Amino acid sequence: MTTAVATHETDHAHDDHHGPEKGIRRWIFATNHKDIGTMYLVFAFAMFIVGGLMAFYIRAELFQPGIQFKDPQFFNSMTTMHALFMIFGGVMPAFTGLANWMVPLQVGAPDMALPRLNNWSFWILPFAFTLLFSTLFMEGGAPAGGWTMYPPLMLQTGDAFPFVILAVHLMGISSIMGAINVVVTILNMRAPGMSLLKMPLFCWTWLITAYLLIAVMPVLAGAVTMLLTDQFFGTSFFNAAGGGDPVMFQHIFWFFGHPEVYILILPAFGIVSEIIPTFSRKPLFGYEAMVYATAGIAFLSFIVWAHHMFTVGMPLSGQLFFMFATMLIAVPTGVKVFNWIATMWRGSMSFETPMLFALAFVFLFTIGGFSGLMLAIVPADFQYHDSYFVVAHFHYVLVPGAVFGIMAGVYYWLPKWSGVMYNTTLAKTHFWLSAIFVNVTFFPQHFLGLAGMPRRIPDYATQFTNFNMISSIGAFVFGLSQILLIVIVVQCVRKKGPAVDAKVWDNPQGLEWTVPSPAPFHTFEVPPKIL
């Protein structure tokens, strides 16, 4: 951990030649890591809203049995698009935005290592998602084969098919470039004395996430390229009639897909590992163990992929290997959860908004982890597979997991970005509404799944009605309560709130708290000295 920090000049004598450009050019030609970070976060929030509206549609359709609105095909395209928007448009860009803002500040670098690449990797995203969104208006509708894009179902997509593939390629290129930038910044731009094992855990988890991204996004690009050539260029990678194998797509997809789920959670581990020590007023328990646990999770993520496909047919030996390898992940994850708890143990705890989100993260993510262990058990998985139990599981790790991690980070660093403390009453209201209704939404889905309700089906047997109604009401309130987040952030941007000093919180650790609040446009032009 960064233990001490020294002299930093806040005033620059040579302030004349730089500062943000005026107007729209500031954003289009942005190379400043803080501006690009802000754009990433705003973009991610916009996609969160779009994906949220799709979730609104899904929950409204499922509010009662029977078909409420459009046809089942449209329902399936909503579940598919909801996933693509939330994963690639919401969570991943939000983490990249936080990395852009915080990694240079935390390692004492003046900016990201590759500022123009940074600009490019952001500006690809609006085009990618406009393209993806436009498929809703195409002949044959938006993709409806699930975000996993399994052939031959995916190949039945109408005109939208090549557009979806291109959009996925663009998202992949964007995240690979963003990841390269993070790795180079962390490996080569650290302030003197900032050894790797002094880095804040957020930088560590992002470094490992970035390597995961570089390793698996190209594999996804390869898999969707094969889909494309199967459809248009007469290849038979996945076409059994031509000697291919549709199950092979699932193997290649999940070779990407399982590391991907850790890409979606590791940065949140990092954020929580920053917040809990601050509000427990103790250093993080087992810092090095946390680093090695993260690396261990990343390694294991490459050898467990087939647990997503137990039911498609696999030899017993394969099922046993993937079951035990998957359960092994509980060990490093357990190390992390116990270390967070040990950090709080006998700490002088206080419950500011970021801490509330971090605590909810630890508790609710662990629930998602446990249901993951249940799914890892092969014989049990045959019952759970493709049921609402799976939906409940991955929403527990993604919403009160990844999304709460992002919100915790935003509430932790927002005063540093804006220079004012947000309305804490409103923020805590936002927390309690989110924390309560995320459970109202997703907890009943466990019961639905165990009782046999399948995923991705717009209609259901009448005995599932009550739990579905509860779940839908929870989803509506959870969604609407996110309006509070907009209000809180807008107030901060307008500087409505008490000004904060450089430290913001009660003695937080890390270089970011040595620069003034709001963080000036340029920071660490003279590298800080780490004692």
Add this chain to the structure above:
Amino acid sequence: MNTQTPKQKKSDNNRIVKQLVLMAVGMFAFGFALVPIYDIFCEVTGFRTQNERDEITQTMEIDKERLITVEFVANNNQTSDWEFRPVISKMQVYPGKIYNVNYFAKNLANTKVVGTATPDVKPVEMNKHFKKLECFCFTQQEFAGNEGREMPVQFVIDPNVPKYLERMTLSYTFFANEKLTAELNAKSN
């Protein structure tokens, strides 16, 4: 780290970027390399039935001590105008003895069809011991309009088959080859 001159830093940055780009390109290639790796893995482990004649290397003694139940299954893959079924649905066999069975296939359409059947053996542990000596699945099968015929399979189960394997399923799925079918019909018209 920041003790370097800006020039050094820049060249260091470029070096790391090159390595990372190389890694990304390598992983893209790896995604495609997974295709042959998958096939080789299936062949070496015997996880997937191969669509070719199995070689018999040693002479087989007929083991009259035990009987193994073989079930026959036929599937159509989205080919509607098609009848496809095993002539008998199951039989009991001695390991080491050669058997002949027939599948019946009929093209219900008026036009010609070309296609192949892909075999599958379950449980997968049986793959190594179930030997196809002759099979209609080795070649493309051509059917005239409304033609129906029986198609032979000749097989033997290796007598070294482990005792716990008492039952197996041989299944075929018929896939029409759309490209060849279209060519054939274009020629005959």
